[in-house]
Amino acid sequence: MRINEIFYSLQGEGFFTGTPAVFIRFLGCNLACDFCDTVHGRYYEATQEDILDTISGYPSRHVVITGGEPSLQLTDEFVTALHERGYFVQVETNGTIRLPDTVDWITCSPKNRDVVYNEVDELKVVYMGKGQDMTLYDGIKASVYCLQPCDVKDEKRNAVIVADTIEYIKQHPKWRLSLQTHKILDVR
Numbered sequence: 001m002r003i004n005e006i007f008y009s010l011q012g013e014g015f016f017t018g019t020p021a022v023f024i025r026f027l028g029c030n031l032a033c034d035f036c037d038t039v040h041g042r043y044y045e046a047t048q049e050d051i052l053d054t055i056s057g058y059p060s061r062h063v064v065i066t067g068g069e070p071s072l073q074l075t076d077e078f079v080t081a082l083h084e085r086g087y088f089v090q091v092e093t094n095g096t097i098r099l100p101d102t103v104d105w106i107t108c109s110p111k112n113r114d115v116v117y118n119e120v121d122e123l124k125v126v127y128m129g130k131g132q133d134m135t136l137y138d139g140i141k142a143s144v145y146c147l148q149p150c151d152v153k154d155e156k157r158n159a160v161i162v163a164d165t166i167e168y169i170k171q172h173p174k175w176r177l178s179l180q181t182h183k184i185l186d187v188r
């Protein structure tokens with residue numbers, strides 16, 4: 001498998017914010033969002049056994065698989081191997097390619113209309129500001145609906161986006177705020 005990075009931190013975003021978790025970031029994506037905050041490109045090859053060995057050194061049994069787009073590499077076999085070792089498997093996906101059914105928690109953050117799911121555990125939409133077409137997500141049911149302000153790496157514009165996000169949520173209360181708390185706290 002092509003691994004961008006493996007690290008131990010707190011889930012910074014969405015429903016599980018604050019939960020200690022082992023992050024496995026796979027290399028590669030089928031989209032190229034201009035706002036993407038992942039550093040793509042760098043990677044090393046690792047076998048499933050290598051990965052399981054690396055993550056066994058951390059005390060948490062909550063794994064977050066992200067990327068890149070994890071659905072390009074994640075297999076049922078690997079999810080099963082994680083389950084056998086007692087892990088809860090959360091996956092961050094853009095929703096364009098189906099994940100193994102064995103994944104415990106799908107956090108879907110759609111970027112276009114080509115989403116293969118009509119139901120996920122968590123829908124996490126990146127909000128760019130007032131006027132964003134939210135009808136795009138009408139057909140996707142979720143247990144939790146998170147709206148996450150887009151980080152555009154500009155303090156003033158970020159403040160406007162956060163204010164717009166809060167305003168949208170107050171007017172559409174099925175949504176809740178998801179902040180990228182790891183950036184606020186300056187941790188990974």
Ligand SMILES: C[S@@+](CC[C@H](N)C(=O)[O-])C[C@H]1O[C@@H](n2cnc3c(N)ncnc32)[C@H](O)[C@@H]1O
Nearest residue numbers: 035036037038067068069092093094109150151
């Ligand atoms: C880097 S993506 C990797 C997983 C998958 N490709 C996806 O897009 O869901 C992880 C999460 O970060 C979000 N994200 C990426 N860049 C962001 C930014 N600049 N501001 C806020 N959220 C961002 C994505 O929408 C997604 O929810």
Ligand SMILES: Nc1nc2[nH]cc(C(=O)O)c2c(=O)[nH]1
Nearest residue numbers: 009010011012013066182188
């Ligand atoms: N702390 C922390 N939480 C995260 N939740 C989703 C992340 C991601 O990049 O997918 C991420 C990340 O990079 N760091």
Ligand code: SF4
Nearest residue numbers: 029031033036068094
């Ligand atoms: S789909 Fe996810 S990883 Fe891919 S470019 Fe967009 S935000 Fe980044």
Ligand SMILES: [Mg+2]
Nearest residue numbers: 037038066180
């Ligand atoms: Mg991130």
